[in-house]
Amino acid sequence: MVRLLLHLLATTVSAGDEVWLTPILKSGNAEKANVTSVEKFMDKYNYAILSSSATDKMNGVPVFDKKGQVIGLYNKSGDSQSSTDANYAKDFVLKGLSQNDVTLRQSDIRIGLPNTLEEAVVALMLSSEKPANIHEAIVNEFITKFPQSNDGYYALANIQIAKGEVANADKTMQTAIGKVTAKDEAHYNYARLIYRNAFIPEFEEKAKAIGWTLDKALDEVQKAQSAKANDAYRHLQAQITYAKGDYAKAYTDFEALTKTKFNNPELYLEMAQSRQHLGGTDQEILDLLNKSIELCDTPYVSTSAPYFYTRGQQLEKMGEYRKAVQDYYTYEYFNQGRLGAAFYYMREQCEVKGRMWQQALQDILVASRLDPKEPLYPTEAGSLLLRLNKLDAAMSAAQQAIQLDAAQPDAYLILGIAQCESKQKESGIKNIQKAKELGNTQADTFLQKYK
Known part of the structure; x- marks a missing residue:
């Protein structure tokens, strides 16, 4: 009808x-x-x-x-x-972008897949943003509708890995190798699934039980390369070689790829990491990291963030603290709202080395706000405030640290010094003495100074 x-x-x-x-x-x-x-x-x-x-x-x-x-x-x-x-x-025809259709999303009905593979792949990718049960249903529908395409099997294997079902993920990838048209891609997906997950602590025992090793990952990617030469397969092979500890060969393989159309910033980062293991000089490593940033798209986008962070670490190691801080600020710009207290403490430490007191104080206060239960951060804030002769604020920060951890020797020392400098000598000496009792090695020097 x-x-x-x-x-x-x-x-x-x-x-x-x-x-x-x-x-x-x-x-x-x-x-x-x-x-x-x-x-x-x-x-x-x-x-x-x-x-x-x-x-x-x-x-x-x-x-x-x-x-x-x-x-x-x-x-x-x-x-x-x-x-x-x-x-x-x-x-009305379903397209890949139908997964994002506002009207359809307002209904609780799962949106079907388009009839063409190209559009269905787009829909499959967008479905990863949906609730887990809907995403998994779409993945299973994709496999049923396009059993010769790799995309569905790889998506399902990743879902299974996320659930801790490592053995099922292995079976899914073996099924893919048996059914798909592009065998090279199936072997490549299998290799990278092993490479990325076999040594994650929570999966390690399960992965070991089914024979997931770096050697197996290497064997799979070599099968992919034998079936159809592809620079992406060569890259994964080099990454696995690096993970196996053969840094000289990995460096050679990464370098060879820079002479192809595959050339990209990641290769120079990986070359720099290889050179670190091979005892390369700081300048050699910095030159490679500079090259990685030169190859980033401009204006810079979030994908360039790891390269700035790594170069910042190298510059800090070389004593170029202010340049390092600049790279850390660029990294922060691309990760706004996603960075934790540890990052701000790390940058504060670099700023202290570069005698950038105000920036350091700002960062340690951010760290303290992000992790208000960690006594290290108000202790460090107190130390900076004391250095800047902000005695009342230094005492307040030290007291906050002591409230969080009554056995924090540095906090007692900071509090005691600030009190002595504020003409509260009796209380100050008691707190410096407390710092000594808790094991602070500098306390004696200040006890002699203020007694």
């Missing part, structure tokens, strides 16, 4: 027309209605305003004109009655 109706769709409807609301099943009698006005939507579809005695029980039934053609589907909401052009429903 539905297919028959699709051949009877009207293309025109006018105000004043008589139409009939006709249930398809024997669930009621037809109802006569009048078209009071017609509006257009999306430039070509008719939205007819109706007048009838029908109730909302008729919602969804087809509306016929005198020629027996369907002008639309009936809807009553409150006092409003209308017919939405059935051609709109007929013309």
